[in-house]
Amino acid sequence: MPKTAAKEAHMEATGFTPYKEKKGxxxxxxxxxxxxxxxxxxxxxxxxxxxxxxxxxxxxxxxxxxxxxxxxxxxxxxxxxxxxxxxxxxxxxxxxxxxxxxxxxxxGYCDTCGVEIGIRRLEARPTATLCVDCKTLAEIKEKQIGG
Structure with a gap:
């Protein structure tokens, strides 16, 4: 089961309801x-x-x-x-x-660049400290160093 599907199943099983943002x-x-x-x-x-x-x-x-x-x-x-x-x-x-x-x-703010991490990303990974872009860059650097 892909990570996102497993996470969604976990959230459903625990009674998790996605946050509904209000306009503004x-x-x-x-x-x-x-x-x-x-x-x-x-x-x-x-x-x-x-x-x-x-x-x-x-x-x-x-x-x-x-x-x-x-x-x-x-x-x-x-x-x-x-x-x-x-x-x-x-x-x-x-x-x-x-x-x-x-x-x-x-x-809710990226440790590296300070932008908003975003509600959906935080719901998928509540302990996230990096925005998607900074996390992607960190993973690329990790692969370059490790590989």
Whole structure:
């Protein structure tokens, strides 16, 4: 499933409703900030619930298998879950710093050039800090350096 389709399915499943801009509405006004704060807090809550489920699962499933192959399989499963949770822990930190940006009225503007990132881009990636153009340039530079 393409990233955008997966993101749309995620947003639909979480009750996300796209923001409907009003004609002449100021960018990143209080309603828009509240909209994104809500999206981010719901996302964080979901991630925290997943962490709790993982911890419960690992406690419930932790067994000292006498068979080395079974023990190795369980350790590999736990290792994969822990790597996933570590990525999610980093994402939770990014969500928290994004909420701080909203609270300080610095949300929604490109870190590089200062232009508006845009409502739709932020709905697709609420933690975005670059506009599409600057993100595209950063990816091109990354490919040139890395390739």
């Amino acid at each position: 509405e100021e960018y990143m006004n209080e309603n828009q900030r509240n909209h994104f704060r809500s999206i981010l807090l719901n996302w964080k809550r979901e991630l925290m619930e997943e962490v709790d489920r993982t911890m419960s699962h690992m406690k419930d499933e932790a067994a000292n298998f006498p068979d080395p192959a079974d023990r190795a399989s369980q350790e590999e499963e736990f290792s994969l879950e822990l790597r996933t949770r570590d990525r999610e822990r980093k994402l939770i930190k990014k969500i928290d710093s994004t909420i701080e940006l909203i609270d300080s009225d610095d949300y």
